[in-house]
Amino acid sequence: MNSFLNSTVLLVAGLAIGVDAAPLTLENQFWKLQLQPELGGRCSSLIIKENNEELVKGWDAVKKQGKRKPEKQQYSGGIWGGHMCGAYQDEQLEAVYELEKSSPSEVSMRWKNPYTLFSGLEETRQITLDGTSIHVKIQVENLSKDPRVIYYRIQDFIGTGGRLGPESVYLYPQRDGLKAEMLKAGRTFPLMQIPGSWYGITDMVKDYGVQVQTSGAPLRNVMFWVGSAKSRTCELFWAPATLEPGQKWKAEITYSLFKPSLRQDELSAASINTALEQNAERLVFPQLMDPAFAPANGKAVITPLHGAASAPTTPLTEQFKTLEAIKLFGTPGESVPAAFSITARESLTNGTVTFSNFKNSSGKVLKMTADPYYISRDGNDYMLKDWDFAVNVPQEICNIKSSVKGSEKLTAFNLKKDESAHLRTYLRIASDAEAGDYSGYCTIRLNNSDELKLKIDLKVYPFKLEIPKDKGYGAFFRFGLEGDSHDAGQNFGISREAYRKALEELTARNWRNLVLYLGNKENILYALDTLVELGWRDARFVLVRPVISHAELMERYGKYNFSFLPWGVDEPIDYFSVDKAIKKYQQISQLDYPSMNFSANTPLSLTLMDILPKTEPTIAVTGNVMYFVDKTRELHKQGRRSFWYAGYPNREVQGRLLRGIYVWKEPVCGMMDWGEDSCSKQLGTDFHGFLDGKLVSTQRLENITQGVNDLLYLNTMEQALSKADPKSKAAKAAAAFIAWIKKSFGTDYTGEAREIDNYFLDMLRRRAADLTVQLNEARMKKNDSSSSYKMSSKI
Numbered sequence: 001m002n003s004f005l006n007s008t009v010l011l012v013a014g015l016a017i018g019v020d021a022a023p024l025t026l027e028n029q030f031w032k033l034q035l036q037p038e039l040g041g042r043c044s045s046l047i048i049k050e051n052n053e054e055l056v057k058g059w060d061a062v063k064k065q066g067k068r069k070p071e072k073q074q075y076s077g078g079i080w081g082g083h084m085c086g087a088y089q090d091e092q093l094e095a096v097y098e099l100e101k102s103s104p105s106e107v108s109m110r111w112k113n114p115y116t117l118f119s120g121l122e123e124t125r126q127i128t129l130d131g132t133s134i135h136v137k138i139q140v141e142n143l144s145k146d147p148r149v150i151y152y153r154i155q156d157f158i159g160t161g162g163r164l165g166p167e168s169v170y171l172y173p174q175r176d177g178l179k180a181e182m183l184k185a186g187r188t189f190p191l192m193q194i195p196g197s198w199y200g201i202t203d204m205v206k207d208y209g210v211q212v213q214t215s216g217a218p219l220r221n222v223m224f225w226v227g228s229a230k231s232r233t234c235e236l237f238w239a240p241a242t243l244e245p246g247q248k249w250k251a252e253i254t255y256s257l258f259k260p261s262l263r264q265d266e267l268s269a270a271s272i273n274t275a276l277e278q279n280a281e282r283l284v285f286p287q288l289m290d291p292a293f294a295p296a297n298g299k300a301v302i303t304p305l306h307g308a309a310s311a312p313t314t315p316l317t318e319q320f321k322t323l324e325a326i327k328l329f330g331t332p333g334e335s336v337p338a339a340f341s342i343t344a345r346e347s348l349t350n351g352t353v354t355f356s357n358f359k360n361s362s363g364k365v366l367k368m369t370a371d372p373y374y375i376s377r378d379g380n381d382y383m384l385k386d387w388d389f390a391v392n393v394p395q396e397i398c399n400i401k402s403s404v405k406g407s408e409k410l411t412a413f414n415l416k417k418d419e420s421a422h423l424r425t426y427l428r429i430a431s432d433a434e435a436g437d438y439s440g441y442c443t444i445r446l447n448n449s450d451e452l453k454l455k456i457d458l459k460v461y462p463f464k465l466e467i468p469k470d471k472g473y474g475a476f477f478r479f480g481l482e483g484d485s486h487d488a489g490q491n492f493g494i495s496r497e498a499y500r501k502a503l504e505e506l507t508a509r510n511w512r513n514l515v516l517y518l519g520n521k522e523n524i525l526y527a528l529d530t531l532v533e534l535g536w537r538d539a540r541f542v543l544v545r546p547v548i549s550h551a552e553l554m555e556r557y558g559k560y561n562f563s564f565l566p567w568g569v570d571e572p573i574d575y576f577s578v579d580k581a582i583k584k585y586q587q588i589s590q591l592d593y594p595s596m597n598f599s600a601n602t603p604l605s606l607t608l609m610d611i612l613p614k615t616e617p618t619i620a621v622t623g624n625v626m627y628f629v630d631k632t633r634e635l636h637k638q639g640r641r642s643f644w645y646a647g648y649p650n651r652e653v654q655g656r657l658l659r660g661i662y663v664w665k666e667p668v669c670g671m672m673d674w675g676e677d678s679c680s681k682q683l684g685t686d687f688h689g690f691l692d693g694k695l696v697s698t699q700r701l702e703n704i705t706q707g708v709n710d711l712l713y714l715n716t717m718e719q720a721l722s723k724a725d726p727k728s729k730a731a732k733a734a735a736a737f738i739a740w741i742k743k744s745f746g747t748d749y750t751g752e753a754r755e756i757d758n759y760f761l762d763m764l765r766r767r768a769a770d771l772t773v774q775l776n777e778a779r780m781k782k783n784d785s786s787s788s789y790k791m792s793s794k795i
Helices: 269-280 387-391 487-492 496-508 521-533 550-560 575-588 603-611 628-637 653-665 699-722 729-744 749-753 758-794
Strands: 009-012 024-027 031-036 042-048 059-062 074-077 081-083 098-103 106-113 121-130 133-142 148-150 153-156 169-174 177-181 187-191 198-203 208-216 219-228 231-238 241-243 248-258 292-295 300-305 321-330 335-344 348-355 368-375 413-415 420-429 436-446 450-460 472-477 511-516 540-543 563-566 596-600 615-620 643-645 670-673 688-691 694-697
Touching: 024 121, 042 074, 133 241, 169 208, 169 269, 177 269, 187 749, 208 231, 241 248, 300 436, 300 450, 321 335, 321 420, 335 413, 335 450, 348 368, 348 420, 368 387, 368 436, 387 413, 413 420, 420 450, 472 699, 496 511, 496 521, 496 694, 511 521, 511 670, 521 550, 540 670, 550 563, 563 596, 575 603, 596 603, 603 615, 615 628, 653 670, 653 699, 653 729, 653 749, 653 758, 699 729, 699 758, 729 758
Parallel strands: 300 321, 321 450, 472 511, 472 670, 511 540, 540 563, 596 615, 615 643, 643 670
Antiparallel strands: 009 024, 024 031, 031 042, 059 074, 081 153, 098 106, 106 121, 121 133, 133 248, 148 241, 153 231, 169 177, 169 198, 187 219, 198 208, 208 248, 219 231, 292 321, 300 335, 335 420, 348 413, 348 436, 368 420, 436 450, 688 694
């Protein structure tokens, strides 16, 4: 044993071996920890004795976890929250672990899982104090007669320091060395690539840290989550494993103390500080909008924004240069966003924004309208015509009941010194617009006299975007009709005219999938008939209330290649939910629908869907971030369709990357996000706000739209390639480009997004557009040559 054995003390309140085991306290020279055998074998307190630092960040009594009824007081938090099923609120948190043995340096506990899909799995935990280290060994043995699948997860509510920032630094290895992060509240930080299978947490102020090393079963990923300084997690996810009867799964986690000031390796203070400095240096790719600047010698400064990015919420400090010109591109029928900020260098009043016609070198006017909006300054990024609303967004606009009236035209803005106005303008190119290079001006008039001009060069490509037949974007469309039996209609129902306008908005954004919150047959048919009129084809619909038979729907809409599913299994998050899900599956299977929707929000769902063949999974990319791509590929090999979804999609680059490149390259049929909700009770969570029943767009929606457009550009290029001569120069270039994208982007969309920005995605989009033109030109040239040859042969 180690040299610290003699200093190890085991304090047990009631040392009975069995289900009535009381909390245990283990203590040595370095550690003092409290175990809770009757609450999932978790550690409710872990103290570093040298500085009396508590590492557990959250051990709180809660009324309820998961969907089950509590049988005893439940607690959220602690360290070593184990989950065989990969969920985070399942019954294992309240499981009673039997004490097997104890000694001054070791405690061993076991628990046998009694629940559906996991019954017969016995877990043994061995926790050992070993000087400055704690060893946690976990073994899961399949004692049943059937194979069992586990997605093992350890959720540690653990952290250093009492505040975020230098007291709470997260460390992890990457291919190019150590990385360090100071994560802000509200951040989720998945790590899909972990060379060495370890991470660290450190307080750089008090000079201590903990390195967490895993061994045994292969680790899939690590995830850091920061709710607040008092609630944070470091979580370990192992690769899924199928255990045959009698087979064992083993993993070990070692928690080791270290002092950065005393280390000479990658965990040294110098190494960590270097990693923090490197993390602050953002790699900036060439800005595809190719901005031109001029000296900022006027009363205001214009700074660029990206059309898919959030508006700044902190003051803009640019003093020396102002934006003078940008370059954009699009296709006929596309709405191209142009965004920028205006920052006052002195108080400004009655500011106005206007746009000229866009003309080519011959003076021909582009068929296009400029539709400008202010971006709200509250961080929620609503797009509003009224300056007063942009400054103070009315709470009432969060749902369809809003009676707040808005302006039809952009109102004048007023700015105090150093204040900013953020604008996003949609350059709506007509569907019959002529291709070419055009230029126009945005004129910003200040104080009724001074002017700033921004030149916009707009390239219109000679093709239209093509929507894939086998992939599409959509959402849970929580809009109801007046008088409908569903709650959305009873409480937030709107007229058919208003409902149609909402569908027109979604159509303009190239959506093709919807969950319909309608309960009356005539209303469901009205919605579907309207979508047919609006040009929807190759679409997928989930009916929350399947009051129409599948046979009738297909007879009416099958010719449009519509598919229909009833609302089915919905987000099982604990073992109690599994039995309910199976019962619901059996009930809905009695309908004539060939399949049903399955909203799969955690790895528990990934196991359940394997025994529910008549489901078409919609997999959460957040709760399954470490598994969803691999599971999608597996389902595709089985001949099963699948979709992805996110709850309240964020506004970061990763959202655009996922909905564009990832949907395009993976065998997924599209996305069905949560967020198209007319019944919300708070600002900032949904795709739209509402002014007197009219839809108000948000930046969250714009980020999604740009991701969908990436998908359409890539699909259009791919369709052009399928018609081209594979031996042509253009075809070889396009094939190489496609191969490069698929090789460069794998399964780690969150990590990849940290290395790129929106301008990089624009660069890929433009490359796809240029290749599409080259492919079409090569095909046309070949067709012309072929026609000429045939004519000469006849002559």
